[in-house]
Amino acid sequence: MVKHMRAKLSDVASAAGVSKATASNVFSAPQKVRPELQRRVKEAALALGFAGPDPKGRLLSGGRANAIAVVPPGDIGITIAFRHPYMTEFLAGVADICEEHGAGLHLVSGIEGQKAKGIRNALVDGFIFGSIEEADLIEPSRRGRVPFVLMDVDAGPGVNSVRVDDRGGARQAARHLIDLGHRHFGIVTVLRHSHQPPVFHGPSEVHHRLIGGYHNDRERLAGVAEELATVGISINEVPIVEVFGGSVHDPTFGGATVGVAMLLDNAPEATAIITLGDTQNLAVLSEIRRRNIRVPRDLSVVGFDDPPQLALFEPPLTTIVQPVAEKGRAAARILFEGGPPKQVVLPVELAVRGSTAVPRK
Amino acid sequence: MVKHMRAKLSDVASAAGVSKATASNVFSAPQKVRPELQRRVKEAALALGFAGPDPKGRLLSGGRANAIAVVPPGDIGITIAFRHPYMTEFLAGVADICEEHGAGLHLVSGIEGQKAKGIRNALVDGFIFGSIEEADLIEPSRRGRVPFVLMDVDAGPGVNSVRVDDRGGARQAARHLIDLGHRHFGIVTVLRHSHQPPVFHGPSEVHHRLIGGYHNDRERLAGVAEELATVGISINEVPIVEVFGGSVHDPTFGGATVGVAMLLDNAPEATAIITLGDTQNLAVLSEIRRRNIRVPRDLSVVGFDDPPQLALFEPPLTTIVQPVAEKGRAAARILFEGGPPKQVVLPVELAVRGSTAVPRK
DNA sequence: ATGATACATTGAACCGGTTCAAATGCGAAA
DNA sequence: TTTCGCATTTGAACCGGTTCAATGTATCAT
Numbered sequence: 001m002v003k004h005m006r007a008k009l010s011d012v013a014s015a016a017g018v019s020k021a022t023a024s025n026v027f028s029a030p031q032k033v034r035p036e037l038q039r040r041v042k043e044a045a046l047a048l049g050f051a052g053p054d055p056k057g058r059l060l061s062g063g064r065a066n067a068i069a070v071v072p073p074g075d076i077g078i079t080i081a082f083r084h085p086y087m088t089e090f091l092a093g094v095a096d097i098c099e100e101h102g103a104g105l106h107l108v109s110g111i112e113g114q115k116a117k118g119i120r121n122a123l124v125d126g127f128i129f130g131s132i133e134e135a136d137l138i139e140p141s142r143r144g145r146v147p148f149v150l151m152d153v154d155a156g157p158g159v160n161s162v163r164v165d166d167r168g169g170a171r172q173a174a175r176h177l178i179d180l181g182h183r184h185f186g187i188v189t190v191l192r193h194s195h196q197p198p199v200f201h202g203p204s205e206v207h208h209r210l211i212g213g214y215h216n217d218r219e220r221l222a223g224v225a226e227e228l229a230t231v232g233i234s235i236n237e238v239p240i241v242e243v244f245g246g247s248v249h250d251p252t253f254g255g256a257t258v259g260v261a262m263l264l265d266n267a268p269e270a271t272a273i274i275t276l277g278d279t280q281n282l283a284v285l286s287e288i289r290r291r292n293i294r295v296p297r298d299l300s301v302v303g304f305d306d307p308p309q310l311a312l313f314e315p316p317l318t319t320i321v322q323p324v325a326e327k328g329r330a331a332a333r334i335l336f337e338g339g340p341p342k343q344v345v346l347p348v349e350l351a352v353r354g355s356t357a358v359p360r361k
Numbered sequence: 362m363v364k365h366m367r368a369k370l371s372d373v374a375s376a377a378g379v380s381k382a383t384a385s386n387v388f389s390a391p392q393k394v395r396p397e398l399q400r401r402v403k404e405a406a407l408a409l410g411f412a413g414p415d416p417k418g419r420l421l422s423g424g425r426a427n428a429i430a431v432v433p434p435g436d437i438g439i440t441i442a443f444r445h446p447y448m449t450e451f452l453a454g455v456a457d458i459c460e461e462h463g464a465g466l467h468l469v470s471g472i473e474g475q476k477a478k479g480i481r482n483a484l485v486d487g488f489i490f491g492s493i494e495e496a497d498l499i500e501p502s503r504r505g506r507v508p509f510v511l512m513d514v515d516a517g518p519g520v521n522s523v524r525v526d527d528r529g530g531a532r533q534a535a536r537h538l539i540d541l542g543h544r545h546f547g548i549v550t551v552l553r554h555s556h557q558p559p560v561f562h563g564p565s566e567v568h569h570r571l572i573g574g575y576h577n578d579r580e581r582l583a584g585v586a587e588e589l590a591t592v593g594i595s596i597n598e599v600p601i602v603e604v605f606g607g608s609v610h611d612p613t614f615g616g617a618t619v620g621v622a623m624l625l626d627n628a629p630e631a632t633a634i635i636t637l638g639d640t641q642n643l644a645v646l647s648e649i650r651r652r653n654i655r656v657p658r659d660l661s662v663v664g665f666d667d668p669p670q671l672a673l674f675e676p677p678l679t680t681i682v683q684p685v686a687e688k689g690r691a692a693a694r695i696l697f698e699g700g701p702p703k704q705v706v707l708p709v710e711l712a713v714r715g716s717t718a719v720p721r722k
Numbered sequence: 723a724t725g726a727t728a729c730a731t732t733g734a735a736c737c738g739g740t741t742c743a744a745a746t747g748c749g750a751a752a
Numbered sequence: 753t754t755t756c757g758c759a760t761t762t763g764a765a766c767c768g769g770t771t772c773a774a775t776g777t778a779t780c781a782t
Contacts, residue, residue: 008768020733025730025731056768059420104467104470117463371739381738381739419738421769422739
């Protein structure tokens with residue numbers, strides 16, 4: 001008994017007495033084939049149990065994979081990504097455009113050393129990199145193989161990128177507080193690695209030289225600096241603390257609340273806190289609450305980003321909200337549209353809620 | 362000037378003065394190649410800008426795609442999936458195992474007619490189908506091409522499947538109420554399509570013949586029937602309403618609250634409501650609240666599934682919780698492990714919280 | 723009847739690798 | 753010196769399709 005091998009297109013073709021090319025057309029371009037031949041080929045296919053062209057073959061022959069990949073930022077594996085409110089919302093945006101194009105969405109898994117391999121081997125038509133951290137991993141795909149988009153940075157005119165107007169958002173936040181009458185501020189920003197202790201920069205130091213932070217964190221600080229300058233305040237006079245993380249679930253994560261405490265201790269004159277890190281909002285609010293500081297009566301707080309977990313916090317946080325899903329859509333669109341490199345900058349919005357008011361007397 | 366084409370393996374090979382086979386080995390099985398040759402090939406690759414073997418070629422040549430696909434259930438596109446608490450948790454489980462294996466996770470987009478195409482074209486080593494609805498779409502992949510796992514059904518010994526013990530869970534829910542002393546029940550279960558109005562089955566009708574519902578919904582009802590039978594109550598005496606949806610955000614979605622109202626109106630003697638549909642819990646609670654019925658004093662409620670949105674509901678819902686992420690893990694493991702078809706049944710647990718108590722006098 | 727036009731079909735090249743049996747080279751053992 | 757065994761290297765087949773120029777073949781206007 002002959003071993004039953006899976007039928008391939010050429011088997012079908014010869015069984016139907018046509019050429020491979022015709023058989024191929026029956027499946028991918030039926031209008032090119034006479035109805036009768038079509039029928040004959042389809043019958044042969046059915047008889048041989050041929051379920052349509054194998055995508056593997058199609059792909060090799062210059063085809064598209066019909067899928068795009070998302071590579072979550074360095075510290076976020078795909079398991080965590082699904083539980084991360086920002087990432088799921090971002091991915092929903094990407095998925096939205098994928099669905100428009102009937103394309104699949106491929107997530108590259110994030111195990112330490114495996115990520116580069118995952119990127120090299122991904123069978124996709126393009127990449128969305130969650131952060132520039134993956135810059136070195138891009139190299140293989142950059143070599144003209146596959147287009148890609150970088151999130152949250154501007155890597156110059158030659159590279160696709162999507163980010164939000166971090167600087168402008170920070171300006172709005174600062175402006176809001178200034179307009180309310182605030183003149184004494186404290187700033188919370190991002191420390192990149194969890195093993196570093198919080199860092200406090202007193203008013204006598206130069207703050208522009210931060211230790212941690214991604215590109216967008218620096219942009220935000222620059223925005224605050226610009227806006228404060230309009231009322232004669234130098235960013236160098238403003239106390240700043242850099243803290244890591246602060247999970248949306250656990251405010252103390254990575255020493256976040258410790259850092260916030262450091263700021264509050266060292267900046268008693270501040271009437272408003274500006275939080276520039278997206279995951280630090282909870283740490284700020286919770287440390288403030290722990291100290292029984294009344295917000296916004298004793299202290300105003302402006303955040304950055306809008307994690308849903310904070311939706312029920314009382315008072316609701318006045319914060320800069322960014323169009324997370326729209327970022328995903330924009331990135332995916334760039335990939336599907338092709339064309340010359342684009343740099344998309346999306347606007348952010350100040351959502352004035354309950355955590356800001358005029359400064360205490 | 363010659364047009365610069367992307368270098369391929371054979372170019373590298375000839376540039377380095379070796380055979381294609383050797384060049385291939387340098388990248389995929391270095392230990393087979395003498396160090397010096399390795400160096401030569403790598404140099405040639407560098408000079409030509411060859412960034413490693415193209416996964417397309419590797420794939421065709423009998424390789425694995427190194428990714429598995431998840432096909433969300435019929436009515437859930439991938440955009441929605443990312444915003445759907447159950448799906449994200451499930452996907453997190455799948456992702457967990459993918460990361461263990463350094464494999465990618467591919468989501469098949471769910472546009473109506475495109476889904477079959479998405480499945481046919483997906484470059485993956487296996488499929489996880491969110492529901493049996495996709496049974497017909499499976500056909501192409503079933504033809505020996507790619508292994509797959511079905512969720513939430515038992516499709517027999519020849520097919521991989523992962524589900525939870527719906528029947529047992531329902532029995533636990535019913536038992537809990539029985540033990541509290543309840544003898545008069547109302548049941549809310551699932552109507553499949555949103556365009557159908559809620560259906561009420563009065564105590565005189567035969568309830569086993571439901572209109573909607575997936576396989577697991579029927580299992581759950583059967584479980585309740587079994588347990589009630591132990592205290593001499595026939596399921597045929599119990600009022601049942603079938604309602605669609607009830608979104609986790611909008612309790613009225615798809616007429617869900619209308620259906621619940623129907624049940625409450627027609628079953629005034631019921632001291633306990635058993636909700637068998639995962640997304641209907643909110644509809645039940647909200648209609649009950651609207652009527653100012655005090656839970657659990659006037660009415661006990663047991664739910665099925667544990668959407669995080671209900672975490673803050675007062676009183677917290679006594680409900681059957683299923684190991685959602687573990688379902689994802691189990692399904693993914695089956696795909697990676699290979700071997701003969703497996704049918705996995707995971708246990709569920711009754712979480713006794715605040716919505717159940719002894720029946721009112 | 724003739725040439726032009728349109729359409730259907732085909733043969734062959736190509737996509738970019740992997741794999742394996744056979745060939746080669748080389749030092750050690752006889 | 754010859755032979756054997758082992759480690760490398762190679763040629764050729766193969767993975768399963770798509771594509772395109774060339775070849776027919778039927779249709780239509782002249």
